[in-house]
Amino acid sequence: MILPNLFAMLQGGGAAAEAAHEAGETPDVAGMLMHHLLDSHEIEFELLGRGFVIHLPEWAPIHLGGLTIDLSPTKHVVFLMLAALLCLLVFVPVAGAIRRKGTDKAPGGIANAMEALVVYFRDEVVRRNIGHGADAYTPYILTLFFFILFMNLLGIVPFGATATGNFMVTGALAILTLVLVEVSGMVALGFNGYMKTIFYVPPGLHPVMAVVMLIILTPVEIMGKLAKPFALMVRLFANMMAGHTLVLSLLGMIFLFATIGPMRHGIAVASLAMVWPIMILEVFVAFLQAYIFAMLTSVFVGLIRHAH
Amino acid sequence: MLYAMLAFFQDAGAGMAPGSLGQLGAGIGMGLAAIGAGIGIGQIGNGATQGIARQPEAAATIQTAAIILAALIEGVALFAVVVAIIYKFVA
Numbered sequence: 001m002i003l004p005n006l007f008a009m010l011q012g013g014g015a016a017a018e019a020a021h022e023a024g025e026t027p028d029v030a031g032m033l034m035h036h037l038l039d040s041h042e043i044e045f046e047l048l049g050r051g052f053v054i055h056l057p058e059w060a061p062i063h064l065g066g067l068t069i070d071l072s073p074t075k076h077v078v079f080l081m082l083a084a085l086l087c088l089l090v091f092v093p094v095a096g097a098i099r100r101k102g103t104d105k106a107p108g109g110i111a112n113a114m115e116a117l118v119v120y121f122r123d124e125v126v127r128r129n130i131g132h133g134a135d136a137y138t139p140y141i142l143t144l145f146f147f148i149l150f151m152n153l154l155g156i157v158p159f160g161a162t163a164t165g166n167f168m169v170t171g172a173l174a175i176l177t178l179v180l181v182e183v184s185g186m187v188a189l190g191f192n193g194y195m196k197t198i199f200y201v202p203p204g205l206h207p208v209m210a211v212v213m214l215i216i217l218t219p220v221e222i223m224g225k226l227a228k229p230f231a232l233m234v235r236l237f238a239n240m241m242a243g244h245t246l247v248l249s250l251l252g253m254i255f256l257f258a259t260i261g262p263m264r265h266g267i268a269v270a271s272l273a274m275v276w277p278i279m280i281l282e283v284f285v286a287f288l289q290a291y292i293f294a295m296l297t298s299v300f301v302g303l304i305r306h307a308h
Numbered sequence: 309m310l311y312a313m314l315a316f317f318q319d320a321g322a323g324m325a326p327g328s329l330g331q332l333g334a335g336i337g338m339g340l341a342a343i344g345a346g347i348g349i350g351q352i353g354n355g356a357t358q359g360i361a362r363q364p365e366a367a368a369t370i371q372t373a374a375i376i377l378a379a380l381i382e383g384v385a386l387f388a389v390v391v392a393i394i395y396k397f398v399a
Contacts, residue, residue: 231387234383234386234387234390235380235386235387238386238387238389238390239379239382239383239386242386242389288375288379289379292376292379292380292383295376
Protein backbone atom coordinates (compact mmCIF):
# COMPACT_ATOMS: atom_id res chain seq x y z
CA MET A 1 0.00 0.00 0.00
CA ILE A 2 2.92 2.28 0.69
CA LEU A 3 4.65 1.33 -2.53
CA PRO A 4 2.23 2.85 -5.05
CA ASN A 5 2.12 6.08 -3.10
CA LEU A 6 5.90 6.17 -3.00
CA PHE A 7 6.12 5.53 -6.72
CA ALA A 8 3.55 8.24 -7.36
CA MET A 9 5.41 10.74 -5.24
CA LEU A 10 8.69 9.98 -6.95
CA GLN A 11 7.07 10.38 -10.35
CA GLY A 12 5.72 13.69 -9.20
CA GLY A 13 9.10 14.64 -7.76
CA GLY A 14 10.43 15.22 -11.23
CA ALA A 15 7.28 17.07 -12.04
CA ALA A 16 7.81 19.26 -9.02
CA ALA A 17 11.23 20.34 -10.15
CA GLU A 18 9.98 21.54 -13.52
CA ALA A 19 6.65 22.99 -12.57
CA ALA A 20 7.95 24.84 -9.56
CA HIS A 21 10.50 26.67 -11.64
CA GLU A 22 7.75 29.01 -12.76
CA ALA A 23 7.85 30.88 -9.48
CA GLY A 24 5.04 33.34 -9.21
CA GLU A 25 3.31 32.37 -12.46
CA THR A 26 0.91 29.54 -13.15
CA PRO A 27 2.89 26.31 -13.48
CA ASP A 28 3.25 24.89 -16.96
CA VAL A 29 1.42 21.59 -16.45
CA ALA A 30 1.07 20.89 -20.16
CA GLY A 31 4.80 21.41 -20.68
CA MET A 32 5.59 19.11 -17.77
CA LEU A 33 3.29 16.45 -19.24
CA MET A 34 4.97 16.68 -22.62
CA HIS A 35 8.40 16.52 -21.02
CA HIS A 36 7.56 13.34 -19.14
CA LEU A 37 5.62 11.54 -21.84
CA LEU A 38 7.64 12.28 -24.93
CA ASP A 39 11.00 10.92 -25.90
CA SER A 40 14.06 12.98 -25.05
CA HIS A 41 17.82 12.87 -25.21
CA GLU A 42 18.26 12.90 -21.43
CA ILE A 43 17.51 10.56 -18.57
CA GLU A 44 16.80 12.42 -15.37
CA PHE A 45 17.33 11.17 -11.85
CA GLU A 46 16.10 14.09 -9.80
CA LEU A 47 14.66 13.94 -6.31
CA LEU A 48 13.42 17.09 -4.59
CA GLY A 49 15.26 19.25 -7.07
CA ARG A 50 18.62 17.62 -6.55
CA GLY A 51 20.06 14.92 -8.70
CA PHE A 52 21.83 14.28 -11.93
CA VAL A 53 20.93 14.07 -15.57
CA ILE A 54 22.42 11.62 -18.04
CA HIS A 55 22.76 13.26 -21.43
CA LEU A 56 22.48 10.63 -24.10
CA PRO A 57 24.73 10.92 -27.15
CA GLU A 58 23.28 12.40 -30.29
CA TRP A 59 24.74 10.83 -33.38
CA ALA A 60 24.69 12.36 -36.83
CA PRO A 61 21.80 11.12 -38.95
CA ILE A 62 22.59 8.53 -41.59
CA HIS A 63 21.44 9.30 -45.10
CA LEU A 64 20.33 6.25 -47.07
CA GLY A 65 19.22 7.51 -50.43
CA GLY A 66 16.20 9.65 -49.72
CA LEU A 67 15.81 8.58 -46.09
CA THR A 68 17.41 10.22 -43.11
CA ILE A 69 17.73 7.82 -40.20
CA ASP A 70 18.68 9.06 -36.76
CA LEU A 71 20.08 6.16 -34.76
CA SER A 72 21.03 8.07 -31.61
CA PRO A 73 19.88 6.37 -28.41
CA THR A 74 17.08 8.34 -26.82
CA LYS A 75 15.39 7.70 -23.49
CA HIS A 76 12.86 5.25 -24.90
CA VAL A 77 15.52 3.36 -26.83
CA VAL A 78 17.54 2.94 -23.66
CA PHE A 79 14.52 1.58 -21.79
CA LEU A 80 13.71 -0.71 -24.71
CA MET A 81 17.21 -2.19 -24.53
CA LEU A 82 16.86 -2.43 -20.75
CA ALA A 83 13.63 -4.41 -21.08
CA ALA A 84 15.29 -6.75 -23.57
CA LEU A 85 18.22 -7.18 -21.19
CA LEU A 86 15.81 -7.95 -18.33
CA CYS A 87 14.14 -10.61 -20.45
CA LEU A 88 17.50 -12.27 -21.05
CA LEU A 89 18.55 -11.94 -17.41
CA VAL A 90 15.33 -13.52 -16.17
CA PHE A 91 14.83 -16.29 -18.68
CA VAL A 92 18.27 -17.64 -19.49
CA PRO A 93 18.87 -18.74 -15.86
CA VAL A 94 15.27 -20.00 -15.64
CA ALA A 95 15.77 -22.14 -18.74
CA GLY A 96 19.03 -23.43 -17.31
CA ALA A 97 17.37 -24.32 -14.02
CA ILE A 98 14.57 -26.21 -15.73
CA ARG A 99 16.96 -28.04 -18.02
CA ARG A 100 19.16 -29.07 -15.10
CA LYS A 101 16.36 -30.32 -12.86
CA GLY A 102 14.86 -32.49 -15.53
CA THR A 103 11.19 -33.31 -15.69
CA ASP A 104 10.75 -35.36 -12.52
CA LYS A 105 10.90 -32.59 -9.96
CA ALA A 106 9.34 -29.17 -10.13
CA PRO A 107 11.86 -26.29 -10.22
CA GLY A 108 11.89 -23.91 -7.30
CA GLY A 109 11.43 -20.20 -6.91
CA ILE A 110 11.36 -17.93 -9.92
CA ALA A 111 11.79 -20.80 -12.36
CA ASN A 112 8.58 -22.29 -11.03
CA ALA A 113 6.64 -19.04 -11.43
CA MET A 114 7.96 -18.43 -14.94
CA GLU A 115 7.24 -22.01 -15.94
CA ALA A 116 3.65 -21.62 -14.78
CA LEU A 117 3.23 -18.47 -16.89
CA VAL A 118 4.90 -20.01 -19.91
CA VAL A 119 2.85 -23.20 -19.76
CA TYR A 120 -0.35 -21.19 -19.31
CA PHE A 121 0.50 -19.17 -22.40
CA ARG A 122 1.43 -22.19 -24.45
CA ASP A 123 -1.71 -24.13 -23.62
CA GLU A 124 -4.41 -21.49 -23.31
CA VAL A 125 -3.25 -18.90 -25.80
CA VAL A 126 -0.98 -20.30 -28.46
CA ARG A 127 -2.19 -23.89 -28.84
CA ARG A 128 -5.84 -22.95 -28.54
CA ASN A 129 -5.68 -20.24 -31.19
CA ILE A 130 -3.20 -21.61 -33.68
CA GLY A 131 -4.02 -25.29 -33.54
CA HIS A 132 -1.53 -27.64 -35.10
CA GLY A 133 1.95 -26.32 -35.69
CA ALA A 134 1.51 -24.01 -32.72
CA ASP A 135 4.78 -24.95 -31.06
CA ALA A 136 6.73 -23.12 -33.75
CA TYR A 137 5.07 -19.85 -32.74
CA THR A 138 5.31 -20.29 -28.99
CA PRO A 139 8.77 -18.74 -28.53
CA TYR A 140 7.86 -15.60 -30.46
CA ILE A 141 4.50 -15.08 -28.75
CA LEU A 142 6.04 -15.58 -25.32
CA THR A 143 8.93 -13.26 -26.10
CA LEU A 144 6.43 -10.67 -27.27
CA PHE A 145 4.44 -10.97 -24.06
CA PHE A 146 7.37 -10.68 -21.68
CA PHE A 147 9.10 -7.96 -23.67
CA ILE A 148 5.99 -5.77 -23.72
CA LEU A 149 5.34 -6.59 -20.06
CA PHE A 150 8.80 -5.50 -18.97
CA MET A 151 8.60 -2.33 -21.03
CA ASN A 152 5.26 -1.45 -19.45
CA LEU A 153 6.45 -2.22 -15.93
CA LEU A 154 9.65 -0.21 -16.35
CA GLY A 155 7.46 2.83 -16.88
CA ILE A 156 5.86 2.43 -13.49
CA VAL A 157 8.98 2.20 -11.34
CA PRO A 158 10.44 5.55 -10.25
CA PHE A 159 12.68 7.35 -12.76
CA GLY A 160 11.50 4.99 -15.47
CA ALA A 161 10.02 5.79 -18.86
CA THR A 162 7.47 3.75 -20.75
CA ALA A 163 8.95 2.71 -24.05
CA THR A 164 5.54 1.45 -25.17
CA GLY A 165 4.20 4.96 -24.61
CA ASN A 166 5.89 5.86 -27.87
CA PHE A 167 3.81 4.96 -30.88
CA MET A 168 6.87 4.20 -32.95
CA VAL A 169 7.77 1.34 -30.58
CA THR A 170 4.27 -0.13 -30.63
CA GLY A 171 4.16 0.53 -34.37
CA ALA A 172 7.30 -1.53 -34.84
CA LEU A 173 5.80 -4.36 -32.80
CA ALA A 174 2.61 -4.14 -34.87
CA ILE A 175 4.63 -4.26 -38.11
CA LEU A 176 6.30 -7.42 -36.81
CA THR A 177 2.85 -8.89 -36.16
CA LEU A 178 1.75 -7.93 -39.67
CA VAL A 179 4.80 -9.60 -41.22
CA LEU A 180 4.33 -12.70 -39.06
CA VAL A 181 0.66 -13.05 -39.93
CA GLU A 182 1.03 -12.50 -43.66
CA VAL A 183 4.09 -14.72 -44.04
CA SER A 184 2.52 -17.56 -42.06
CA GLY A 185 -0.59 -17.12 -44.19
CA MET A 186 1.47 -17.45 -47.36
CA VAL A 187 3.28 -20.50 -46.01
CA ALA A 188 0.15 -22.24 -44.74
CA LEU A 189 -2.17 -21.47 -47.66
CA GLY A 190 0.26 -21.43 -50.55
CA PHE A 191 0.46 -18.55 -52.98
CA ASN A 192 -2.94 -19.22 -54.60
CA GLY A 193 -4.70 -19.67 -51.30
CA TYR A 194 -3.16 -16.48 -49.95
CA MET A 195 -4.20 -14.49 -52.99
CA LYS A 196 -7.70 -15.79 -52.45
CA THR A 197 -7.78 -14.04 -49.10
CA ILE A 198 -7.29 -10.72 -50.89
CA PHE A 199 -9.09 -11.25 -54.17
CA TYR A 200 -12.11 -13.18 -53.05
CA VAL A 201 -14.85 -14.22 -55.49
CA PRO A 202 -17.64 -16.58 -54.42
CA PRO A 203 -17.82 -19.55 -56.77
CA GLY A 204 -20.52 -19.59 -59.39
CA LEU A 205 -20.84 -15.83 -59.71
CA HIS A 206 -21.60 -14.10 -63.01
CA PRO A 207 -18.26 -12.76 -64.48
CA VAL A 208 -19.38 -9.12 -64.61
CA MET A 209 -20.56 -9.28 -61.04
CA ALA A 210 -17.28 -10.98 -60.15
CA VAL A 211 -15.28 -8.08 -61.61
CA VAL A 212 -17.41 -5.53 -59.80
CA MET A 213 -17.03 -7.41 -56.56
CA LEU A 214 -13.26 -7.66 -57.00
CA ILE A 215 -12.96 -3.94 -57.63
CA ILE A 216 -14.98 -3.10 -54.55
CA LEU A 217 -13.77 -5.76 -52.15
CA THR A 218 -10.01 -5.83 -52.78
CA PRO A 219 -9.22 -2.42 -51.19
CA VAL A 220 -11.49 -3.36 -48.30
CA GLU A 221 -9.64 -6.63 -47.75
CA ILE A 222 -6.26 -4.92 -47.92
CA MET A 223 -7.37 -2.27 -45.48
CA GLY A 224 -8.66 -5.02 -43.22
CA LYS A 225 -5.25 -6.64 -43.21
CA LEU A 226 -3.63 -3.34 -42.29
CA ALA A 227 -6.28 -2.25 -39.80
CA LYS A 228 -5.75 -5.10 -37.36
CA PRO A 229 -2.07 -4.41 -36.59
CA PHE A 230 -2.89 -0.69 -36.58
CA ALA A 231 -5.48 -1.33 -33.90
CA LEU A 232 -2.89 -3.31 -31.93
CA MET A 233 -0.49 -0.38 -32.14
CA VAL A 234 -2.99 2.26 -31.05
CA ARG A 235 -4.47 0.12 -28.29
CA LEU A 236 -1.15 -0.56 -26.56
CA PHE A 237 0.16 2.97 -27.07
CA ALA A 238 -3.02 4.69 -25.88
CA ASN A 239 -3.43 2.47 -22.81
CA MET A 240 0.11 3.11 -21.66
CA MET A 241 0.07 6.83 -22.39
CA ALA A 242 -3.36 7.41 -20.89
CA GLY A 243 -2.38 5.99 -17.52
CA HIS A 244 0.68 8.19 -17.24
CA THR A 245 -1.16 11.25 -18.54
CA LEU A 246 -3.82 10.82 -15.87
CA VAL A 247 -1.32 10.38 -13.05
CA LEU A 248 0.81 13.33 -14.13
CA SER A 249 -2.23 15.57 -14.62
CA LEU A 250 -3.50 14.82 -11.13
CA LEU A 251 -0.07 15.48 -9.66
CA GLY A 252 0.24 18.68 -11.65
CA MET A 253 -3.05 19.77 -10.14
CA ILE A 254 -1.24 20.13 -6.83
CA PHE A 255 1.02 22.81 -8.23
CA LEU A 256 -1.79 24.49 -10.09
CA PHE A 257 -3.87 24.79 -6.93
CA ALA A 258 -0.88 25.86 -4.89
CA THR A 259 -0.59 29.10 -6.83
CA ILE A 260 -4.19 30.01 -7.44
CA GLY A 261 -6.36 28.31 -4.81
CA PRO A 262 -7.13 29.23 -1.21
CA MET A 263 -7.24 25.62 0.05
CA ARG A 264 -3.76 24.59 -0.99
CA HIS A 265 -2.77 22.38 1.89
CA GLY A 266 -5.34 19.64 1.45
CA ILE A 267 -4.83 19.35 -2.26
CA ALA A 268 -1.78 17.12 -2.06
CA VAL A 269 -3.65 14.59 0.10
CA ALA A 270 -6.66 14.55 -2.20
CA SER A 271 -4.51 14.30 -5.30
CA LEU A 272 -2.45 11.43 -3.92
CA ALA A 273 -5.64 9.68 -2.81
CA MET A 274 -6.76 9.76 -6.43
CA VAL A 275 -3.35 8.90 -7.88
CA TRP A 276 -2.75 5.83 -5.73
CA PRO A 277 -5.60 3.62 -7.10
CA ILE A 278 -4.71 4.74 -10.61
CA MET A 279 -1.15 3.53 -10.18
CA ILE A 280 -2.41 0.15 -8.97
CA LEU A 281 -4.71 0.06 -11.99
CA GLU A 282 -1.72 0.90 -14.19
CA VAL A 283 0.12 -2.21 -13.02
CA PHE A 284 -2.93 -4.30 -13.86
CA VAL A 285 -3.28 -2.61 -17.24
CA ALA A 286 0.40 -3.27 -17.96
CA PHE A 287 -0.13 -7.02 -17.55
CA LEU A 288 -3.47 -6.99 -19.36
CA GLN A 289 -2.30 -5.05 -22.40
CA ALA A 290 0.78 -7.23 -22.83
CA TYR A 291 -1.45 -10.30 -22.61
CA ILE A 292 -3.93 -8.86 -25.11
CA PHE A 293 -1.21 -7.97 -27.61
CA ALA A 294 0.24 -11.48 -27.50
CA MET A 295 -3.19 -13.13 -27.55
CA LEU A 296 -4.43 -11.10 -30.50
CA THR A 297 -1.24 -11.87 -32.42
CA SER A 298 -1.82 -15.59 -31.95
CA VAL A 299 -5.52 -15.17 -32.85
CA PHE A 300 -4.60 -13.43 -36.10
CA VAL A 301 -2.07 -16.13 -36.98
CA GLY A 302 -4.64 -18.83 -36.24
CA LEU A 303 -7.30 -17.05 -38.31
CA ILE A 304 -5.17 -16.76 -41.41
CA ARG A 305 -3.82 -20.28 -41.16
CA HIS A 306 -7.35 -21.67 -41.08
CA ALA A 307 -8.76 -19.36 -43.71
CA HIS A 308 -9.63 -22.13 -46.12
CA MET B 309 -34.83 27.00 -36.54
CA LEU B 310 -31.83 25.57 -38.35
CA TYR B 311 -31.08 28.98 -39.85
CA ALA B 312 -31.24 30.51 -36.40
CA MET B 313 -28.72 27.97 -35.10
CA LEU B 314 -26.41 28.48 -38.06
CA ALA B 315 -26.63 32.24 -37.66
CA PHE B 316 -25.81 31.86 -33.97
CA PHE B 317 -22.72 29.79 -34.67
CA GLN B 318 -21.62 32.20 -37.38
CA ASP B 319 -21.96 35.08 -35.00
CA ALA B 320 -20.32 33.30 -32.11
CA GLY B 321 -17.41 32.28 -34.30
CA ALA B 322 -16.67 35.85 -35.25
CA GLY B 323 -15.02 36.78 -31.96
CA MET B 324 -13.47 33.43 -31.02
CA ALA B 325 -9.76 32.76 -30.93
CA PRO B 326 -8.49 30.62 -33.81
CA GLY B 327 -8.36 26.96 -32.98
CA SER B 328 -10.79 27.16 -30.09
CA LEU B 329 -13.47 25.31 -32.05
CA GLY B 330 -10.90 22.56 -32.43
CA GLN B 331 -10.45 22.43 -28.67
CA LEU B 332 -14.21 22.31 -28.21
CA GLY B 333 -14.44 19.49 -30.71
CA ALA B 334 -11.71 17.58 -28.88
CA GLY B 335 -13.55 17.96 -25.58
CA ILE B 336 -16.92 16.91 -26.95
CA GLY B 337 -15.38 13.97 -28.80
CA MET B 338 -13.65 12.78 -25.65
CA GLY B 339 -16.88 12.97 -23.68
CA LEU B 340 -18.78 10.99 -26.29
CA ALA B 341 -16.05 8.36 -26.40
CA ALA B 342 -16.19 8.03 -22.63
CA ILE B 343 -19.98 7.55 -22.80
CA GLY B 344 -19.53 4.90 -25.49
CA ALA B 345 -16.93 3.00 -23.47
CA GLY B 346 -19.13 3.19 -20.38
CA ILE B 347 -22.15 1.79 -22.18
CA GLY B 348 -20.12 -0.96 -23.83
CA ILE B 349 -18.39 -2.12 -20.69
CA GLY B 350 -21.68 -1.88 -18.83
CA GLN B 351 -23.19 -4.32 -21.29
CA ILE B 352 -20.29 -6.69 -20.69
CA GLY B 353 -20.85 -6.42 -16.94
CA ASN B 354 -24.54 -7.13 -17.46
CA GLY B 355 -23.87 -10.30 -19.44
CA ALA B 356 -21.04 -11.43 -17.19
CA THR B 357 -22.91 -11.09 -13.91
CA GLN B 358 -25.98 -12.77 -15.35
CA GLY B 359 -23.85 -15.64 -16.63
CA ILE B 360 -22.14 -16.07 -13.28
CA ALA B 361 -25.50 -15.94 -11.49
CA ARG B 362 -26.96 -18.64 -13.67
CA GLN B 363 -23.94 -20.93 -13.57
CA PRO B 364 -21.55 -20.23 -10.68
CA GLU B 365 -19.14 -23.00 -11.65
CA ALA B 366 -18.31 -21.18 -14.91
CA ALA B 367 -17.38 -18.03 -12.99
CA ALA B 368 -13.66 -18.18 -13.76
CA THR B 369 -14.18 -18.59 -17.50
CA ILE B 370 -16.75 -15.82 -17.63
CA GLN B 371 -14.55 -13.49 -15.61
CA THR B 372 -11.56 -14.04 -17.89
CA ALA B 373 -13.64 -13.48 -21.02
CA ALA B 374 -15.19 -10.36 -19.50
CA ILE B 375 -11.82 -8.79 -18.68
CA ILE B 376 -10.45 -9.46 -22.15
CA LEU B 377 -13.54 -8.02 -23.85
CA ALA B 378 -13.44 -4.97 -21.62
CA ALA B 379 -9.85 -4.30 -22.59
CA LEU B 380 -10.72 -4.59 -26.28
CA ILE B 381 -13.62 -2.15 -25.99
CA GLU B 382 -11.49 0.24 -24.03
CA GLY B 383 -9.03 0.13 -26.93
CA VAL B 384 -11.71 1.66 -29.14
CA ALA B 385 -12.39 4.42 -26.65
CA LEU B 386 -8.68 5.12 -26.44
CA PHE B 387 -8.56 5.58 -30.22
CA ALA B 388 -10.81 8.57 -29.61
CA VAL B 389 -8.52 9.75 -26.79
CA VAL B 390 -5.54 9.75 -29.12
CA VAL B 391 -7.40 11.66 -31.82
CA ALA B 392 -8.67 14.19 -29.26
CA ILE B 393 -5.12 14.73 -27.97
CA ILE B 394 -3.92 15.28 -31.53
CA TYR B 395 -6.69 17.85 -32.09
CA LYS B 396 -5.80 19.63 -28.90
CA PHE B 397 -2.12 20.01 -29.59
CA VAL B 398 -2.17 20.49 -33.35
CA ALA B 399 -4.99 23.00 -33.87
